[in-house]
Amino acid sequence: MVDITPADGIPPAEVAEVELYHPHGWWTKYVFSQDAKVIAVQYSATATAIGLVALVLSWLMRLQLGFPGTFDFITPEAYYQFITMHGMIMVIYLLTALFLGGFGNYLIPLMVGARDMVFPYVNMLSYWIYLLAVLVLVSSFFAPGGPTGAGWTLYPPQAIMSGTPGGQDWGIILMLSSLILFIIGFTMGGLNYVVTVLQGRTRGMTMMRLPLTVWGIFTATVMALLAFPALFVASVMMLLDRVLGTSFFMPAISEMGEQLQHNGGSPILFQHLFWFFGHPEVYIVALPAFGIVSDLISTHARKNIFGYRMMVWAIVGIGALSFVVWAHHMYVSGMHPYFGFFFATTTLIIAIPTAIKVYNWVLTLWRGDIHLTIPMLFALAFIVTFVNGGLTGLFLGNVVVDVPLSDTMFVVAHFHMVMGVAPILVVFGAIYHWYPKVTGRMLDETLGRFHFWVTFLGAYLIFFPMHYLGLMGVPRRYAELTDMTIMTESAHHLNSFISIMAFIVGFAQMVFLFNLIWSIRHGREAGGNPWRATTLEWQTPQTPPAHGNFGKDLPIVYRWAYDYSVPGAKEDFIPQNMPGSFGPSREPA
């Protein structure tokens, strides 16, 4: 036991009151708001809206794959456009924006005990630039030639050639412009998230007392701030190649028998830049999910998180390691064997901190008082799904296994499991968990359970069979597979089955959306702290929290975020801002 004198009566001195911006009218309160909570809702709503577009695109793709030749309007060009936009929207405009812009904005100030973000005006600007980026992206659907069909990785030279949909039309230009805008907007928001964690913490909230949610979002934002510039550089250079005829990425190449003016450019250079962003991006999405799921598990199992320190170190370690593994996406591009060996090794090393996290979640559950609430169900589903997707990642991290599997459905199954389904399950769990704080009402329980089981089992029925298709050799990125010898009768049946499951899971999301909207008015009153949680966002005087988050005085933090079921305490949770010593506080064992 560290010798610390409990100092109960310390006044909240030294915490300089921030000059809080006060809205004057309806427009500045709800539209051009500088309140992080409103910005969070705006971010989430926009991300969900564009995510629905991506969901519909995935249905269209599954229509083609499951029932090839049935739908005339899905030409191969259209199929490539669906693939590209689905991937780009889901990874960047939905997941990144939702985790950092949505959850980051809502939870960081509340969880660290701040009144708002440190630069509210820049924060507001961040959202509006994000919205502009989304609108530019959407406009490409209506541009002549349609959106780009270059694949979400936008590899040159094909991305800007006439053979690719949108390559010589507006599609690729709008895509790259939208990405540039997104990165500018994100940088503004990201500065806020990082500096608020650094400087906005209330008295007593040391870094090692932060909830893991904040650690996850914080580290992911730092990574995003350092990784997105690579995508920015790649986008600007490709835009110049396309619009002004430079040769950054474009080699000497002829198109339709005609020599293009490009010369000597390096497509591999683009791949390096893209994946220098692209791999950290996986963890930019995963780390907030790791953090949130730790809090969900601890709260709903009424038990302190196992190995808090180790969890923090693992988050930081994963963040650092993820910058030195990017070339494992480029094994099939060819590289020096020693490079391949190096990147395979770093890739496999990441499994260590990740496995530590998984063990710690499981050990937190061990002998906990597990409440199978909906957030808990999603958290459990996440652990299972993440382990599944992570294990296939260990296969693919090895050069010799990756090369034959790289162009098959196995890869599609792998990344959907690990960075598609797993983070989305956490998003759902988090929404069921924090919705009562945002709206003051609970989401409907019955609809929620229906949503969970259909989504969880359905996602497995979609992506599990895909592994088998991939092992059979069924290639990805192909619009039409009917005439291939690989495609046996049973493989076709499996594809149709996957498609039908995709429609069912998609339908369950409509039920979820209905639940979200219906419960705003008709949900059960939640009260201030329905989950009896310890973290500061549940201790606000009003629910939903008012402008400025906390009452006259900011809370003072006396303990870490995981004092659940402490022996000797009156209740099975002790809020972080409750003074006094209880204990002996149980050391996780």
Add this chain to the structure above:
Amino acid sequence: MSVILVFLLVIAGFAGWWLSHQRLMAKPWLEQGLASDFVGLDRSALPTAKIGLGVFLAVVGCLFALFTSAYFMRMAVSDWQPLPLPRLLWLNTGVLVLSSVALHCTSVAARRGQIDTVRLGLATAGLTTLAFLVGQLMAWRQLTADGYFLASNPANSFFYLITGMHGLHVLGGLVALGRTTTSAWAGTRPERLRLGVELCAMYWHFLLFVWLAIFALLAGWAATFIDICRQMLT
């Protein structure tokens, strides 16, 4: 990609230094109450805006490190023909140094509360920075007049791209400088003005450093330097 990795190593060094002061070995589950030794851990004594600018500069540094990485990788292809740098760039460099020095003097004056010197310094910095930007545009015109177009060679493309990107960042800085200058005349509180001036000075010094680095890169000295390093290593 070695340049960006070295840059990230520096960032990681900073992050590691900062993390090492956050008591990562603490056992928070055993520590209750408000310990006196926690007080220093709450937040940094630096103004929040300065830390924000510092984080932003790390992002900008990352951007230019990536451009540099791409430059070196593209340079290895045989069609690369370095372009002769216009002499004007030396003059521009001098002008940019001047504006940085002016802002440094301004922040010293702001610390002493000499409002007239602050106004003079801000105006000087603004004018010299504008002169720098005009000079850069003239250098561009000179190059195009001599037939070094954007798309005719990758060396040219990189020249326009990197100087353009640097110019855009200077232009963005001018917006902040303009706001600080107007507030210097409008009579803002001295401590507030001081912060604004110091932020501008910090940004200007950084952009000057970036300019010197990319000047060395575009002139080919950076490549020579790296070659020497490589020979020493092998």
